[in-house]
């Protein structure tokens with residue numbers, strides 16, 4: 001659709017722009033880091049104050065380098081390779097990573113029904129998208145709360161999407177939520193309410209890009225003070241569509 005095309009073009013432009021800027025910026029930072037390390041070597045061992053200042057500058061430059069690496073990775077997004085993905089397997093495979101990025105004050109729940117059909121999506125991008133959603137949920141709950149990942153099969157409301165069925169993967173949090181103005185801009189590239197160095201504003205655009213690029217849909221609902229629900233609608237893998245759509249097998253003809 002028109003909206004998808006505009007979004008894809010914007011993402012492409014953003015990718016090129018960030019890739020270019022990040023590349024130049026990274027080169028500059030490497031020079032800064034190199035000089036700081038040389039300076040640290042030449043410092044008199046007793047000059048603790050100067051050493052501390054250099055350590056601070058190094059830490060800042062390292063953080064900047066980490067950020068540019070993330071931007072670079074975003075800029076040279078790999079072409080998407082949709083494949084048959086079992087969500088159980090994918091989510092189980094990354095649940096340690098997800099849990100480890102959460103504090104003990106956050107409860108993490110997985111609610112994937114055992115018979116959830118496989119979806120057709122780029123598995124690496126889906127992992128990144130889930131990580132982005134879980135990190136956003138975490139950041140919205142500084143004092144703790146609950147993150148729940150659920151899966152279900154659903155038909156889209158008329159006109160939102162071509163008829164399905166789809167698998168709806170949702171990440172729900174009990175965090176601070178978003179007001180209408182924030183919600184309206186949340187998937188916009190570079191929109192962030194997080195402090196500099198923490199947010200890039202590229203998480204949700206990536207998630208939305210994945211959803212649209214897979215022939216699916218991304219939906220955010222939020223209530224300030226209550227929490228946020230992010231829904232990723234993904235198409236079933238072709239083999240699954242056949243089994244889901246097929247009428248139940250006719251009873252075998254009685255022997256005669």
Ligand code: ADP
Pocket residue numbers: 132136137140173175176177178182186187191192193194198199200201202203204205228
């Ligand atoms: P970033 O996380 O780098 O800020 P995103 O594109 O992932 O970039 O998110 C954009 C903004 O949307 C966030 O800065 C935040 O204001 C808002 N947001 C996203 N997810 C949530 C959430 N689960 N709860 C509250 N606000 C959210």
